[in-house]
Amino acid sequence: MRIDKLLAGLNFGTRTEIKKDIRAGLVKVNGILIRQPDYQVTPAKDTVSYRDIPIIYTEYEYYLLNKPAGYVSATRDNVYPTVMELLTDTVRPDLFPVGRLDVDTEGLLLITNDGQLSHFLLSPKRHVDKVYFARIAGLVTPEDTATFLEGVDIGEAAPTLPAKLEILSIDADSATSEIRITLHEGKFHQIKRMFQAVGKEVTYLKRIAMGSLVLDESLPPGGYRHLTAEETAALKEHMPL
Numbered sequence: 001m002r003i004d005k006l007l008a009g010l011n012f013g014t015r016t017e018i019k020k021d022i023r024a025g026l027v028k029v030n031g032i033l034i035r036q037p038d039y040q041v042t043p044a045k046d047t048v049s050y051r052d053i054p055i056i057y058t059e060y061e062y063y064l065l066n067k068p069a070g071y072v073s074a075t076r077d078n079v080y081p082t083v084m085e086l087l088t089d090t091v092r093p094d095l096f097p098v099g100r101l102d103v104d105t106e107g108l109l110l111i112t113n114d115g116q117l118s119h120f121l122l123s124p125k126r127h128v129d130k131v132y133f134a135r136i137a138g139l140v141t142p143e144d145t146a147t148f149l150e151g152v153d154i155g156e157a158a159p160t161l162p163a164k165l166e167i168l169s170i171d172a173d174s175a176t177s178e179i180r181i182t183l184h185e186g187k188f189h190q191i192k193r194m195f196q197a198v199g200k201e202v203t204y205l206k207r208i209a210m211g212s213l214v215l216d217e218s219l220p221p222g223g224y225r226h227l228t229a230e231e232t233a234a235l236k237e238h239m240p241l
């Protein structure tokens with residue numbers, strides 16, 4: 001494979017920019033400076049560095065991040081730091097978060113450069129389960145559970161899809177509740193809007209699972225790790241080839 005194609009494919013720049021950088025002597029292969037944009041490399045065998053940063057070439061990468069509050073689920077933002085800034089030991093410029101958690105929501109976020117898997121997991125047709133833990137201001141009732149199971153009017157054209165609401169604990173003194181909720185879709189601020197519709201307020205929200213992927217509770221907020229091969233395979237299990 002041509003070195004300029006490899007680097008452009010990893011989004012280090014446009015093909016023209018990369019060619020210029022190669023000619024300027026910014027790229028080494030197996031420690032030796034090369035200046036030919038058509039220089040042939042074997043990604044699995046050769047060690048390539050760009051501006052002296054070693055490039056680890058695997059086609060796709062998958063990270064499980066425990067998102068802390070205060071970070072936005074995007075690759076760029078003008079106001080908040082992005083979740084991408086938490087991934088400090090990868091130089092891949094083509095990673096992105098799969099779906100969005102609100103800036104104050106914590107928990108499981110998959111970060112990858114696999115557009116096909118992202119599309120599959122987020123497709124409204126697939127109804128991939130998303131499980132959240134939440135603290136609620138207000139006493140959640142069995143009637144709320146029934147309402148959520150029927151679908152809630154949150155001001156959109158159609159009510160929400162049936163959601164499973166489990167009451168974990170209720171504290172009558174502080175009038176607060178802890179719940180687990182399973183959604184099969186991902187509308188903007190969905191859980192907050194569902195509780196608003198029944199007169200309550202979400203005060204803390206954390207995603208604990210998406211499809212087969214479960215938050216690794218040993219990751220501190222802001223911590224991340226590669227998915228295991230088993231986790232990746234399980235996520236892709238029903239993906240069309």
Ligand code: URA
Pocket residue numbers: 100101102103105188189190191192193205
């Ligand atoms: N529902 C919300 O209200 N916020 C999130 O971040 C995710 C689901």
